[in-house]
Amino acid sequence: MSDQRDAQLAVGGSGRPAQPAALASFDESPVANRPPPLLSVEHLTTGFDIGGQFLPAVIDVSFHVRPAETLCLVGESGSGKSVTALSILRLVQRPGRIADGRILFRERDLRSLHERDMQKIRGAEIALIFQEPMTALNPVFTIGNQIEETLRVHGRATRRTARQKAIELLEAVSVPEPHKRVRDYPHQLSGGLRQRALIAMSLACEPALVIADEPTTALDVTIQAQILDLLRSLQQKMGLALLLITHDLGVVAEMADRVAVMYAGRIVEEAGVQELFADPRHPYTRGLMASIPGGAPGTRLQAIQGSVPPLGELPPGCSFTPRCPNRFDPCPTAHPGVTVFLPPGGGSHTSVESGGSHTDFHAASRGLRVRTEGPHTTRCYLYSDAVEPDVREAERS
Amino acid sequence: MPLLDVQDLVKEFTRKRGILAPASVVHAVDGVSFSIEEGETFGLVGESGSGKTTTGRCILRLIEPTSGSVRFKGEDVLAFSRQRLREARRDMQIVFQDPYSSLNPRMRAGDIVEEPLIIHGVGAKPQRRARVAELFELVGLDPSQLTRYPHQFSGGQRQRIGLARALALNPSLVIADEPVSALDVSVQAQVINLLMDLQGRLKLTYLFIAHDLRLVRHICSRVAVMYLGKIVEMGKTEAIFAAPAHPYTRALLSAIPVPDPTAPRQRIVLDPASFRREAPLRDVGADHLAAV
Numbered sequence: 001m002s003d004q005r006d007a008q009l010a011v012g013g014s015g016r017p018a019q020p021a022a023l024a025s026f027d028e029s030p031v032a033n034r035p036p037p038l039l040s041v042e043h044l045t046t047g048f049d050i051g052g053q054f055l056p057a058v059i060d061v062s063f064h065v066r067p068a069e070t071l072c073l074v075g076e077s078g079s080g081k082s083v084t085a086l087s088i089l090r091l092v093q094r095p096g097r098i099a100d101g102r103i104l105f106r107e108r109d110l111r112s113l114h115e116r117d118m119q120k121i122r123g124a125e126i127a128l129i130f131q132e133p134m135t136a137l138n139p140v141f142t143i144g145n146q147i148e149e150t151l152r153v154h155g156r157a158t159r160r161t162a163r164q165k166a167i168e169l170l171e172a173v174s175v176p177e178p179h180k181r182v183r184d185y186p187h188q189l190s191g192g193l194r195q196r197a198l199i200a201m202s203l204a205c206e207p208a209l210v211i212a213d214e215p216t217t218a219l220d221v222t223i224q225a226q227i228l229d230l231l232r233s234l235q236q237k238m239g240l241a242l243l244l245i246t247h248d249l250g251v252v253a254e255m256a257d258r259v260a261v262m263y264a265g266r267i268v269e270e271a272g273v274q275e276l277f278a279d280p281r282h283p284y285t286r287g288l289m290a291s292i293p294g295g296a297p298g299t300r301l302q303a304i305q306g307s308v309p310p311l312g313e314l315p316p317g318c319s320f321t322p323r324c325p326n327r328f329d330p331c332p333t334a335h336p337g338v339t340v341f342l343p344p345g346g347g348s349h350t351s352v353e354s355g356g357s358h359t360d361f362h363a364a365s366r367g368l369r370v371r372t373e374g375p376h377t378t379r380c381y382l383y384s385d386a387v388e389p390d391v392r393e394a395e396r397s
Numbered sequence: 398m399p400l401l402d403v404q405d406l407v408k409e410f411t412r413k414r415g416i417l418a419p420a421s422v423v424h425a426v427d428g429v430s431f432s433i434e435e436g437e438t439f440g441l442v443g444e445s446g447s448g449k450t451t452t453g454r455c456i457l458r459l460i461e462p463t464s465g466s467v468r469f470k471g472e473d474v475l476a477f478s479r480q481r482l483r484e485a486r487r488d489m490q491i492v493f494q495d496p497y498s499s500l501n502p503r504m505r506a507g508d509i510v511e512e513p514l515i516i517h518g519v520g521a522k523p524q525r526r527a528r529v530a531e532l533f534e535l536v537g538l539d540p541s542q543l544t545r546y547p548h549q550f551s552g553g554q555r556q557r558i559g560l561a562r563a564l565a566l567n568p569s570l571v572i573a574d575e576p577v578s579a580l581d582v583s584v585q586a587q588v589i590n591l592l593m594d595l596q597g598r599l600k601l602t603y604l605f606i607a608h609d610l611r612l613v614r615h616i617c618s619r620v621a622v623m624y625l626g627k628i629v630e631m632g633k634t635e636a637i638f639a640a641p642a643h644p645y646t647r648a649l650l651s652a653i654p655v656p657d658p659t660a661p662r663q664r665i666v667l668d669p670a671s672f673r674r675e676a677p678l679r680d681v682g683a684d685h686l687a688a689v
C-alpha cells in the first residue's frame with residue numbers, strides 16, 4: 001500500500017450526487033489519444049417487482065467503454081453483472097425493469113429509444129455473446145442459416161450473397177472447413193466450434209460493441225484459451241469495444257484494459273487492470289484475489305466467509321459488511337460513496353510514450369499491449385473522508 | 398500396500414448409429430492404471446471427455462467397467478458380490494459436482510445426511526440423529542438447520558451437506574468429482590479448506606477429480622493427467638508442474654489464465670502429431686511418468 005503517494009480525492013460519504021461530478025471532472029482532464037466513450041452507463045438501477053416490492057439487482061451502476069477497449073465486469077453469481085448486460089440491450093424481462101439511470105450509446109439514450117430503433121441496434125451495433133452456445137443457437141437451423149438470417153435482417157446481405165458472407169465469417173473466426181461447417185446443425189459441432197459460430201454470428205453486422213457474458217465458462221481450458229485469443233485478435237482487427245463479463249480473475253488479467261468489480265449489485269472498485277492487480281483496495285477485491293489457489297501447496301486458502309446475499313436480502317449499509325474482515329463502525333449504517341485515487345505521479349494517464357510507469361514499461365518490453373489507465377475508484381469506508389483519518393488509518397493497518 | 402490400486406481399467410460404450418449401421422465403440426477409459434496410498438490426495442485431471450469421471454465411477458462400480466482390476470485394501474472390488482459391494486461402499490464414498498442436482502429437493506437436509514445410516518442399518522433413531530448433528534458441525538453447518546430443505550441453502554452449504562452425507566459412514570476413501578467447480582470463487586476456497594481440514598482430522602484419502610489445475614496443484618500430492626481415455630502423465634504434483642513432459646500436459650498448463658496482468662503469456666497449442674497415442678508410460682524422472 002502506498003497511500004502517501006496517492007493524491008486522494010475522496011468524495012463525500014453518502015452523496016450519490018457527488019459521484020458524477022468527481023468522475024466527470026476527472027475524465028475531462030486533457031488526455032491525448034483518448035476517444036470519447038462509445039457506451040456510458042450512468043446510475044443504472046435495475047430490479048424485479050416481486051410480491052409488491054421492488055428488489056434491486058443492479059444499484060446505481062456507472063461505467064463507460066471506449067472504442068477498441070476491453071472493460072471486464074467481474075463478480076460472483078448474484079452480483080448483478082448479467083442483469084447489467086441485459087439492461088444495456090433492454091432485454092430485461094418482466095417482472096424485471098430498469099428503474100433509473102441513463103444508457104448512452106453513441107450519445108443516444110437507449111432507454112428512450114423506440115423499440116423498433118432498439119431492434120436495429122441489437123445485433124447490428126451492439127452484439128451479445130452468451131455463456132452457453134447451445135442455448136443461444138437454434139437447434140433446427142444450420143449455423144449457416146442463422147448467420148445468413150442475421151445478415152439479411154439487418155440488410156447486410158441479399159439472399160444470394162449471404163451464404164458466401166457466412167462462409168467468410170466462419171473463416172474469420174478460424175472454423176476449419178467453413179464451406180462444409182456452414183451446412184452443419186449446432187449439435188454437430190463441438191462446444192468450442194459452437195462458440196466460434198456464435199461469435200461469427202455476433203460479428204456478422206460488424207458491431208461497434210460486443211457484450212460477452214461469460215463466453216468461455218462452459219468450455220475446457222484449452223478451448224477457452226483459443227476463444228480468448230480469437231476475441232483479442234478480432235478486437236485488434238476490427239477496433240471492437242468489448243464488455244467482458246466474467247468471474248475468473250485469470251481471464252480478467254489476460255483480457256482487460258480496465259476492470260469493474262461488482263458485489264451485490266454495486267460496482268465496489270474500478271481501475272486499470274495493472275493497477276487493480278498491483279494494488280487492490282476494496283476488501284472484497286482483495287478477498288477474491290486471495291481465494292485463488294496459488295500459495296504454497298497444502299496451505300489453507302484465504303476464503304471469504306459467508307456467501308453473496310440473495311436478491312432482496314441486502315444487509316443495511318455496505319452490502320459486504322457481514323463478510324468483510326475489515327468492517328468497522330460506519331459500515332453497517334450507510335453505504336459509502338466513491339473514493340477516487342489518482343494514479344501514481346498524479347497524472348491521469350500513464351503510458352510508455354510519456355515516460356510511463358514501471359509496470360507499463362515492463363509489460364511493453366515483454367511485447368504485451370500497454371493498457372489504458374484511468375482513475376482508480378472504490379466504495380469503501382476504509383478510504384472515505386466521511387470517516388476520521390486516524391480511525392481510517394487504524395482500521396486499514 | 399496402496400489403499401486403492403487400479404490396473405488396466407477399460408470402459409467401452411457402444412453407440413448405435415441406426416438400425417442398419419454397425420455400432421461404434423467409444424473407449425471412454427482406455428487402459429488406466431494408478432494407485433493411491435492411504436492419506437494421500439490424488440488428482441485426476443483432464444478436460445471434458447477425457448474419461449476422468451467415468452474412471453471415478455468405475456472404481457465404485459456405479460458404472461460397470463469393461464475390464465481391468467480395482468483393488469481396494471487389497472480386495473478385488475470387481476469380483477465383489479452385490480452384498481459385499483454394498484458393504485464396501487461404506488468405506489468408499491463419492492461427492493458429486495453439482496450441489497444443486499445431487500441432493501433430493503423433497504428431503505430435509507438432516508434426512509439426506511441420515512439416509513446412508515438407515516440404508517446400512519447403523520444405530521437406532523436417537524443415535525442416528527445425534528450422529529447427523531455431529532456431522533453437521535463437522536462440515537461447518539448449524540445443526541439448527543437440520544429441518545431445512547436443500548433450496549434453502551446456498552451452493553457452498555449444499556456441497557457441505559453432500560460432504561456430510563458422504564462422511565456419515567466413516568469412509569476411508571472419498572472420491573470427490575469436481576466438488577467445487579459449480580461454486581463461486583470465494584466459496585470454493587471455504588470448501589477446499591474444509592476438505593483439507595477433514596482429511597487431517599479423519600485420516601481420509603481423496604481421489605480428487607478436477608479440471609482446475611490451479612486447485613489440483615494446491616491440494617494434490619500426486620496427479621495423473623488424462624487425455625482421451627488414457628493417462629498421459631503421472632507423478633508428484635511439483636514435478637509435473639515444474640517440468641511437464643507430455644505435449645498435452647504442456648498445452649494444458651499453458652492454457653490456464655494467470656491472474657497477473659504483467660505475467661508473460663506463452664500459449665502452447667497441442668500438435669496431435671507430436672506424440673503417439675499408443676506410447677506407454679515410462680520414467681522421465683523421480684516418481685514422474687509420461688507417455689512420450
